[in-house]
Amino acid sequence: MKAALYVVKVKGRWQAKVSLDLRMDLLWWTGGVESHRGKYPAAECIVLIMEAAPLGQAAAWRDQFVSMPAYDRFDLGDWGKLISTWRRQEEKRTGTGAKGTRSVSLWRSCALGGREISRKPGLARDHKDAISGSVQNRGLENARQERDEPLWLYRRSTGITPDFRRLLAADASNKEGMAALRKLPMPDEVEQLSVALAGRSLLLPELRQLLDDALPLLAGSWRTAVQLAHLSGSLQLLSGVAPPAGRRKGLAGLLRGPASPRCRRCGSAVVRTAPCASCGESGCAYCEACLALGRSRACALLLRGSAGGRAAANARAARPGPPTGHELDRWGLSPAQREAAAAALRFLAEPNKGTRPARFLLWAVTGAGKTEMIFPLLAHVLEAGGRALVATPRRDVVLELAPRIAKAFPAEKVNVLYGGSSDRWQSAPLVLATTHQLLRFHKAFDLVIIDELDAFPYHNDPMLAFAAEACCRDDGHFIFLSATPPRYLQREAAAGKCMAAKVPARFHGHPLPVPRRIQSPGCMELARRRRLGGALRSELKNSINRGAQIFMFVSRIKHILPLVSLLRTSFPDLVIEGTSSQDGERASKVLAFRSCQIRILVTTTILERGVTVPRSDVFILDADSGLFDEASLVQMAGRAGRSKDDPAGKVLFFSPQSTLSQRWAIRQIQHMNRIAKARGYISSEKAGKEGSG
Secondary structure, three states, X not given: OEEEEEEEEEOOEEEEEEEOOHHHHHHHHOOOOHHHOOOOOOEEEEEEEEEEEEHHHHHHHHHOOOOOHHHHHOOHHHHHHHHHHHHHHHHHHHOOOOOOOOHHHHHHHHHHOOOOOOOOOOOOHHHHHHOXXXXXXXXXXXXXXXXXXXXXXEEXXXXXXXXXHHHHHHOHHHOOHHHHHHOOOOHHHHHHHHHHOEOEEEEHHHHHHHHHHHOHHHHHHHHHHHHHHHHOOOEEEEEOEEOOOOEOOHHHHHHHOEOOOEEOOOOOEOOEEEOOOOOOOOOEEEOOOOHHHOXXXXXXXXXXXXXXXXXXXXXXXXXXXXXXXXXXXXXXXOHHHHHHHHHHHHHHHOOOOOOOOEEEEEEEOOOOOHHHHHHHHHHHHHHOOOOEEEEEOOHHHHHHHHHHHHHHOOOOOEEEEOOOOOOOOOOOOEEEEEHHHHHHEOOOEEEEEEEOOOOOOOOXXXXXXXXXXXXXXXXXXXXXXXXXXXXXXXXXXHOOOOEEEEEOOOOOOOOOOOOEEEXXXXXXXXXXXXXXXXXXXXXXXXXXXXXXXXXXXXXXHHHHHHHHHHHHHHOOOOOEEEOOOOOOOHHHHHHHHHOOOOOEEEEOHHHOOOOOOXXXXXXXXXXXXXXXXXHHHHHHHOOOOOEOOEOOOOEEEEEOOOOHHHHHHHHHHHHHHHHHHHOOOOOHHHHXXXXXX
């Protein structure tokens, strides 16, 4: 996309602006927008720098512009020489062989030409001598004809200039000339657009989808409406990919060269370029990391709507204190849940005066009822007039949580967002979304709750971590939910850098089943022998005799079919199935397993979370595999003992050797049981039934 770049003098100061519709800007700065007349200062003069520059270039120049008193004495020739010099310095700054220049000083450096500006009218001789190039050697009229040099658009003394009238006449899209200036979107339509885009971060294709769905009347005049919303301060116009911030300092700069452009949507470094029909550049940078959500390019329009406003500020200022005990009672929390929820509410009640969202870790064991604990936190924010987001890595979890949250908050509108969801362009105070959907928001929420932060795809994905932080207000709050938080977050919580609360017991008040390790051959060896090992067969018989269903986890998909075949041979009277991420019938098999139609289900870590079977035992084969870390082992173990009718389901690690991950997983579970016992969440009688590990 291409856009216009102009400078405007308002109240004695110069500003650089990017425009998608110059007619709208001219009306705005000259008092021609009736709904805003008298509310905003009028311009003293407007100079068009570039009529149709690639959006990324125009936005970069705008963002680095610095107002200088010297500009008051500039004529069109001076502006042209300034831009020519700026362009050359920018090319050096981003080139591989330049020393680099601070971006913020480029305009100042160009204006001064490296020397002091004289107080006499016009540019100083030193500056004129310092500027060289083709622009200085050709006439102003030739430069104007190329539309690559400045034009006067407006002067307070003379009004709209002939240059701008000729520009309109030459534009085929404005055949009616100045009469076209009066065809504006209605103020209420622009207000609707601002509301629809509040807290959003959208590329142009997404904007068009939003308009088609919510504001079809603006589909044909979106440029004008967007420009008016931008001028009124409710919308930012940015390029999808930001230019390099400058050459890296120190050793990094010597070894790796200049810094890369960065995607404004996902924060990833951009290393790919391609010819672009939209801007005409032969090497337009684009982001590969978030390509699945649409191509973010250096010339792509990225719209960011403001989520602020006086009403929102008043709501946050009126944030109530922590709920009383009676108010917590209405959620039916267990003692362990109640204590953790109260700690999180005290965290929310503290105003965040920092420059980034405050963080809180809710560390709850598997089966502790994390969802029920977030209900009072959501209510706290919603009752204060704020917005809240619950994000989880997987679509199936979103669909499972949606009816529970809707039931808990029947008076609130809830948006459920995932790829292809029908209400993705609607606005609501409470949003439930997959983590990838966070890329479409910017500083929109007062509270962001990240569920299962240790799970794929959120875990170890800087793009999603960037999106999560970007969608929370600077004065907002983060709450992380996890049964197995990453070790860096555990260390931060232990050091007091991140507030935290532990929920060491399940709602039924029984200890967590502690895994036992059993020496056993691996899956490949079992398949080679074509028979189950004695220990494995014996433990399977014990579980079958007690009426349990069995989760059997393996590390690799290729192990599933051979193991299912061996199990069916050994237990011909049982229904035994296998499933994985590559199984098109996975959903139906999981449903059959939950309804007790399948007795043994062989699977991978795809089912380590989110599946609850009332009476179940967990068998983990190849528990020494490098694919099974501490978090995976704890999550798989968490499938057992979740029901109050069968709280002592067993967990068995089968492996040829003991590993650090197995020992850490066992210690973590034992540690949580000890904390739960010390706090009185489980009785001594129940704790006595805990395995020794």
